[in-house]
Amino acid sequence: MVTVTIPANVKELIAKRGLKESDVLDVVNTAAKTGKYIKNGKDGLAKKVIGGLTVYVVSDLSGSGTAVVKTAYAHKMALGKIVNVMAPTDWKTNDGKAVAQGHVDMEYMTVKRTGPALVDPASGDAWVEEYLAVKTLAAAEGLFEKKRA
């Protein structure tokens, strides 16, 4: 069991990004239960597919049994298999293995393309960092929606 806190400024950001607080809590609680998240120093990055969105939460895990949410974001593209594995990053899996920079298949509106992500070749899992989700992938999703219309 983890005690999750969402500071007021983060609640504002979450609302601005169209995310529900309940979904953010769900992401953190699920990660705490399953142990499926990655760490960079005192920060943890967890994700969960909710509806058509992959929702991510970065939390400060420095307190005992607590998670203070630092940011939350989402993308619509569904992540698929790992396409390549590049240099290791500062992110580590829960069992201490380095997570690498790389690329994965990304699918949206039946179109499959490739995009950048943090990848764990051992589990085949992948995570998209905040700047890529809210800028690059958001813009790409907009282009897909326009071009497929």
Add this chain to the structure above:
Amino acid sequence: MGYEEMFPAMDSRWHGNAAKRFASPFVDNPHDRIDVDPIILSNAAVACGYTIRDFYEKPELGIHCVGYISHLFDLLPVTHWFFSLPWVTELGLKLHYKETLPPISTGPIYSEPEDVDKMRVISKEELLKTTGEFATVPKFFRIYDYVAKNLPMTLVPISYGFDLVGAAAEMVGVENFIMWTFTEADQAEKLVQIYTDTAINGAEAMADKYGSAMLIVGSVLANNDIFSDEGVERYSVKNMYRYVDGCFKHGAGPQVFYHLCGNHQTDYKLFKDGLMWSPFTVIHAGYQGRNAFPSALLKETFQDKATCMGSVDTKLMIDNNPNKVYNSAKEQLLQGRDSKKGYILGTACETPPYTIPGQMLALVKAARDFGTYGTW
């Protein structure tokens, strides 16, 4: 009289079809045929009765010519204008116009490796305030404001990192730079990074104004005629990654065009796992040795990551035998047209200013004959 008054309005029926075709490879929605991109620049001005110098000295005219001539040959529905030395003015280089060339530098401004320590990354705010006819951000704002007003359906704001190694090398002289890659490698690397980071700030300025900015970045000087594979990787591949990742962090992208210009005989494979690939990426390779880069190899190497753009040797575009273009284009199309993420037929680099119109027709005819979707 504005330049826009000299051109008939764009044919929206043509443009609509070309736009749907252009989107095809990126959205898995095949339409018409494989697109053709001969990287048309000053050739468009020449084809409209102007000079090479006019193209570069009057960019609004130049980009309007690109839009107009794209219709003539049924090319891309988007407009572009550039030359290979963005951002160097802001870093201190002086440029001047030439009659038959793009603007070139009046000469390097640094000569010793220690001089690189005097250089610094130019901030976005400084880039916005730079004055003079070669100031990069104000020039591109002017160009894209013109396009937004007069050719809005062709507007794709683009920010150019272009040749990160070659442009940086101009600051100190290409010969010096090449020598430093052996004797002062850290200073050579620092120089390229300063140029790269300045170009990232420029991309942010473009994205701030237009909401996004397609990125064009290449490996031009860094090719196998000049550098070993290790040199291409250290100076070019790593900085191309740095550029695209940095631009994404600052809101530019998501479209990326990678241009491997010149001979990439063996270094091509380093780009595969060395670059950042967005869902809207095109990779283009010019030559393998002295021959156009084979589309089969391009496809085999990159088709899991990006749309592939094959090449016809630019020399053929000024050879008075259209069948040489047609047959070369056919060969490339047959090799590359079934690339997993789509294929575009191109020329190895910018089509020459005095490209023969019949050769342009041969290129497009080959795309119609061998690149029509649903026929293979």
